[in-house]
Amino acid sequence: MNSRPSFALRSGPVRLAAMSLFSLSLTASLMACGGGGGGGAGGASGACAAGGSSGQVSPGPLQGACGLGTRIGQFSLSLLAASGTTPAYTQFSGAVYDRVDPSTVWLTKMTVGSCSVLTGPTYTCATKCTSPQICVAQDTCGPSRTVQDAGAIMLRGLGCPRTESPAGASGYFDGLTGLPYPPATPGAAVSITAAGATAAFTLSGQGVEPLQFDGSALTLVSGQDLAVSWTPPNVAGGAQTIKITIDAAHHGGTSARLECVGLPDTGAATIDGGLIAFLISQGVAGFPTIDVTRQTADSTTLATGCVDFTVASTVSSPITVCQSAGACVKSCNCGYAGAPCLGQAGDVACAAGTTCQSDLTCQ
Secondary structure (H helix, E strand, C coil): CCCCCCCCCCCCCCCCCCCCCCCCCCCCCCCCHHHCCCCCHHHCCHHHHCCCCCCCCCCCCCCCCCCCCCEEEEEEEEEECCECCECCEEEEEEEEECCCCHHHCCEEEEEECCEEEEECCCCCCCCCCCCCEEEEECCEEEECCCECCCCCEEEECCCCCEEECCCHHHCEEECCCCCCCCCCCECCEEEEEEECCCCEEEEEEEECCCCCCCCCCCEEECCCCEEEECCCCCCCCCCCEEEEEEECCHHHCCCEEEEEEEECCCCEEEECHHHHHHHHHCCCCCCCEEEEEEEEEEEEECCCCEEEEEEEEEEEEECEEEEECCEECCECCCCECCECCCCCCCCCCCCCCCCECCCCEEC
């Protein structure tokens, strides 16, 4: 059976919402307004479905996202665009843990303005750690993180309050049919409130417009500035900002990415060519991507660390990466050891005279 990875390169925009960092393997319990039975799409019923105020919340100041070194929990209300026969939908996900995951604490190597190149941790443990311990620093084993009790989480601002219930070690997950899309009017206040035994907090956000972006025509050239554009919101003045993430070497095993955070949602941004050169110097691989996210972010600090909440719409798109003008990465997903090209839909083969490598580039 052919086990090669499948990559669909499309000429039009690729709209995918960013998944949470947490493992999401459960189905949430949706409770109807006022404790009654479930309503139609989104679970609304009674006064909420009729436009009542029981689901409305007052806007509050937003504190931004947690730092990587302090984040123990993250929740997201994500707008996922239609894909194939799956219609657009809203997803709520997240969890709170007892400690920071050291594998998520990336290091900032170079910064220009609001953009930075980060690299992942490179420590290893010469002696294999015994489960449930994991490698947490160079030659140091430590306990793995565990989910904390955040209890039932009340989600407000979507027209009707909803209670999201946890299940086991996976945190919270609700998507496809449980929530309205878009979940809230752009700029309208939303919030989550947890009253768990070990994790109690309230975090705020605002509804955002679904992002419109197509980066498939963009070319990342070492040393050259990159102009990125997207469709600005129809209504200006919300608390949302833009985040841009470029991953040029994910399939090559290189832990490096370029991130721009807190950008104004004006429809355009420019990334410094020196940063791009530094990113490319860390390594490149097949199927590089650029993600653009419109989001609001709020956070709070608990006794053990920081928890944040984002309302976000993300578009992920392929991008061309060139070490120099004309010397660009050619991607492939078949023709290397164990994954022959069979002429199937989705095969991306190398040109004659070149061979697909394990990093999914043609050489």
